[in-house]
Amino acid sequence: MTTADLDDLLERASAGVSVDGLRVEETDDGYRLATPDDEWTGLNEDELRRALDAADEYVTNWRYWQETVGGEGTARRAFLRWCERASLADAETGNATTGPWSESGEGDADAGEDPLAVPERYDALRDGIDREWGQLSITARFVDVDDPDGERVYDLWHVDDADTDLADLEVYDDPRDARELATYDGDGRYRPLKTAPTLPGGWAFTGLSGGDLVEAVEFFYPATVANWHRELRGNLDVDHWLETAERQTGIYDVIDELPREAVEWMAEACCVDSQCLRRREWEYEEGDDLDVDGGDGPFPCREPCSLVVAAARKWTTLESEEEHTYELELTTSEINQLTELIDAVAEGRTDEIREADVYDGANRYRARYLRAKRFDDEGDLEATRVDD
Numbered sequence: 001m002t003t004a005d006l007d008d009l010l011e012r013a014s015a016g017v018s019v020d021g022l023r024v025e026e027t028d029d030g031y032r033l034a035t036p037d038d039e040w041t042g043l044n045e046d047e048l049r050r051a052l053d054a055a056d057e058y059v060t061n062w063r064y065w066q067e068t069v070g071g072e073g074t075a076r077r078a079f080l081r082w083c084e085r086a087s088l089a090d091a092e093t094g095n096a097t098t099g100p101w102s103e104s105g106e107g108d109a110d111a112g113e114d115p116l117a118v119p120e121r122y123d124a125l126r127d128g129i130d131r132e133w134g135q136l137s138i139t140a141r142f143v144d145v146d147d148p149d150g151e152r153v154y155d156l157w158h159v160d161d162a163d164t165d166l167a168d169l170e171v172y173d174d175p176r177d178a179r180e181l182a183t184y185d186g187d188g189r190y191r192p193l194k195t196a197p198t199l200p201g202g203w204a205f206t207g208l209s210g211g212d213l214v215e216a217v218e219f220f221y222p223a224t225v226a227n228w229h230r231e232l233r234g235n236l237d238v239d240h241w242l243e244t245a246e247r248q249t250g251i252y253d254v255i256d257e258l259p260r261e262a263v264e265w266m267a268e269a270c271c272v273d274s275q276c277l278r279r280r281e282w283e284y285e286e287g288d289d290l291d292v293d294g295g296d297g298p299f300p301c302r303e304p305c306s307l308v309v310a311a312a313r314k315w316t317t318l319e320s321e322e323e324h325t326y327e328l329e330l331t332t333s334e335i336n337q338l339t340e341l342i343d344a345v346a347e348g349r350t351d352e353i354r355e356a357d358v359y360d361g362a363n364r365y366r367a368r369y370l371r372a373k374r375f376d377d378e379g380d381l382e383a384t385r386v387d388d
Contacts, residue, residue, distance in 0.1 A: 019065055020058065075228070080152075083140045086115060125148070133221070134195065134298055134299065136157075137162045138213070139154065140153075161202065161204065182219060185198040186201075195297075196275060245304075266315060273295045279298070326383040344362030
């Protein structure tokens, strides 16, 4: 702790200081200093300085949060406190018992972990405190482990690379590089949905400041920090399907015509944990909940995303078509095979099925055999419409 730290704290004592159990205030009888373990009253300035010197960790912790981080009441500050398991139930975050990321642990990947008091947190920060944010692994640690002055830095990498040596990873220090890393999946395919569980690994960011960490996280998972914070404070604003659909214009103006039953199928297809890390909070409309479960993803989804809106345009067109009855000849095994084919495509398992797995209905050779047998020369399924 430096003399400057003490001078800054004393300047603020007249207005009162209160952070993480440290209390300093100026009273008619002198200064009062309190920590969770001790209390001093009636102190003059020299006595206060000596007492604060004995509470070194609390003072440097105060300086980090009030001077380095600042931003009381912001999502950025709350997120950085969450990263090191600091209490969120302080003055700037309001009621931190609301929402699945609250200290109650409900819905949290770290459920059951109580916030750490300053001494325990300082011990943990010497080794590094690990947290997970979707497919991101975050480590909060001291800049100087041997002589910590309260300054923290943050490391960030893919959860699958948490035990990988840094020498085997591509190391970055500019948070803007996260935008490019989040653009394509491991096979080089464009990722239109940034919260899809398809983030590739093989990279790491080291020694980030708190601001740079939040910026990088937002490039990987846009708006998740802000929406997490809104939900934490109990004021997440939700736009349900119908109001979202009705405000669309241009080529998407038609999606409010999608039947309610089809909205159920759409949510079942798109808004599940296997497809997205967000947890659907929107329903058909206020007071009219969808039957499909919203999932257990770590991030709240406050409105239908652009990918769902775009897909809904196609489904609206498809659902406007009349149904007809067709007759075609298939064996029982072929009916079962069509079921297996559709399931394999829907679950993204086709790449896992080897050429030799001919007992799997979605096997490539099985599918080609069925096509050769049941499709005509133009590639159409041989079926006859019988309701003309």
